[in-house]
Amino acid sequence: MSDDTTPGPATEPDDPAFDEAGAQAVEYALGLLDAQESAAAAVRMRAEPVFAAEVRAWQERLARLAADLPQVPPHYTVKKRLDARLFAAPARRGLGLRGWLAAALTAAAVAVAALVIAPALMTQQADRIAELSVPDRGLRITTAFDTDAGAVEVTLAEGPAPADGDLEVWWISPDAAPVSLGLAPHDGTVTLPLPRDVAAHAADAQGVTIALSSEPRGGSPTGQPTGPVLATAPLTTL
Amino acid sequence: MQGSPAAGMDMTTTTQARRSHVETMIAQVALGDRAAFDALYAATSGRLYAICLSVLKDRVEAEEALQDVYVSIWRAAGRYTVNGLSPMTWLITVARNRAIDRLRARKGVAAVPEDAVDLPTPVPDGETHAIRAEQQQHLLECLDELDEDRATAVRGVYLEGMSYADMAQAQGVPLNTVRTWLRRSLMRLKDCVDR
Numbered sequence: 001m002s003d004d005t006t007p008g009p010a011t012e013p014d015d016p017a018f019d020e021a022g023a024q025a026v027e028y029a030l031g032l033l034d035a036q037e038s039a040a041a042a043v044r045m046r047a048e049p050v051f052a053a054e055v056r057a058w059q060e061r062l063a064r065l066a067a068d069l070p071q072v073p074p075h076y077t078v079k080k081r082l083d084a085r086l087f088a089a090p091a092r093r094g095l096g097l098r099g100w101l102a103a104a105l106t107a108a109a110v111a112v113a114a115l116v117i118a119p120a121l122m123t124q125q126a127d128r129i130a131e132l133s134v135p136d137r138g139l140r141i142t143t144a145f146d147t148d149a150g151a152v153e154v155t156l157a158e159g160p161a162p163a164d165g166d167l168e169v170w171w172i173s174p175d176a177a178p179v180s181l182g183l184a185p186h187d188g189t190v191t192l193p194l195p196r197d198v199a200a201h202a203a204d205a206q207g208v209t210i211a212l213s214s215e216p217r218g219g220s221p222t223g224q225p226t227g228p229v230l231a232t233a234p235l236t237t238l
Numbered sequence: 239m240q241g242s243p244a245a246g247m248d249m250t251t252t253t254q255a256r257r258s259h260v261e262t263m264i265a266q267v268a269l270g271d272r273a274a275f276d277a278l279y280a281a282t283s284g285r286l287y288a289i290c291l292s293v294l295k296d297r298v299e300a301e302e303a304l305q306d307v308y309v310s311i312w313r314a315a316g317r318y319t320v321n322g323l324s325p326m327t328w329l330i331t332v333a334r335n336r337a338i339d340r341l342r343a344r345k346g347v348a349a350v351p352e353d354a355v356d357l358p359t360p361v362p363d364g365e366t367h368a369i370r371a372e373q374q375q376h377l378l379e380c381l382d383e384l385d386e387d388r389a390t391a392v393r394g395v396y397l398e399g400m401s402y403a404d405m406a407q408a409q410g411v412p413l414n415t416v417r418t419w420l421r422r423s424l425m426r427l428k429d430c431v432d433r
Contacts, residue, residue, distance in 0.1 A: 063327040064374035071284030
């Protein structure tokens with residue numbers, strides 16, 4: 001602006017009435033108060049309807065600023081992680097005859113797998129696994145599939161998560177394009193619902209490779225691996 | 239209301255239709271309807287993620303904040319109707335507060351202790367969502383009436399979670415000076431919007 005004549009306080013006779021309560025309401029709405037002041041304002045929110053209404057009115061006015069931002073669609077894995085967090089693994093279907101037989105067969109195998117992989121897995125439910133190791137990074141990621149529930153548990157079993165990106169896990173059927181299973185957690189374990197087309201044949205698919213690629217934060221922007229593939233492993237059946 | 243321009247009426251009608259749509263989805267989410275939750279996410283996550291990104295300027299943190307936001311929405315949808323905010327304002331305010339909580343945590347500043355968005359607040363008599371929507375329309379024009387640096391500061395506080403200390407440091411002036419002129423700018427803004 002070329003206008004240099006910004007008036008000082010003394011030349012603002014039309015300055016709006018400057019009352020402390022009004023200032024507190026807007027500062028509270030904006031999160032500008034320190035912890036102590038903010039606690040005091042929260043008490044007023046409960047006790048004084050006029051004050052509360054003024055805070056609401058400010059939230060209402062200022063929301064326009066946010067409504068004006070260009071929208072940014074979040075990566076689709078965010079919703080998957082959100083669902084996993086809110087709704088945990090999908091409910092298991094009842095076991096049919098085949099299921100009972102499989103359960104009997106896998107119970108013993110699972111006990112072995114639990115020793116091989118890591119103690120903290122949901123392996124009681126897992127029927128297929130793959131372990132992705134990147135020795136030169138000291139990185140090990142385990143995937144445990146519960147094909148009955150249509151979910152995969154991805155665990156950062158060892159090593160540091162990348163500081164400036166994400167690790168993405170892929171399902172690769174023979175002669176098919178990789179399908180993203182989601183992002184590996186930065187620590188601990190995350191349970192991800194399987195994509196519908198993977199879940200449909202996850203229990204029986206043969207010759208499947210699980211791969212790990214290094215991607216920008218939030219995962220591959222294209223839906224296909226864009227970074228270096230760090231590790232691959234055959235999907236084994238327990 | 240013969241004086242109302244047709245374009246303005248169209249905009250109001252569209253805004254109200256969208257509002258009631260979002261409001262319906264929130265009401266269904268309050269009943270634990272996951273399909274409604276998916277629809278609400280599809281309709282609003284681009285906007286709420288934009289806010290998280292604007293405040294946090296970090297994709298991973300913004301994604302985590304966004305998850306926190308929708309966890310809050312899923313759990314608090316039943317209390318939405320008593321807080322007196324229009325539906326998009328409620329969602330936007332939850333998103334902004336969550337993102338700022340994360341920003342403050344990153345800087346080692348204590349989070350704002352109370353999340354006021356859930357507190358029940360009756361809307362005062364005579365004040366309707368429609369009036370508030372009109373005020374929102376005026377906000378941008380009124381920001382333009384402020385000096386440019388002051389308008390920038392208001393945007394910085396709202397959209398980037400800047401604190402008085404941040405602004406004082408950025409401009410090399412005492413915190414109380416920043417506080418005085420920002421308060422004054424906000425009161426002017428209010429005066430203009432309510433006019």
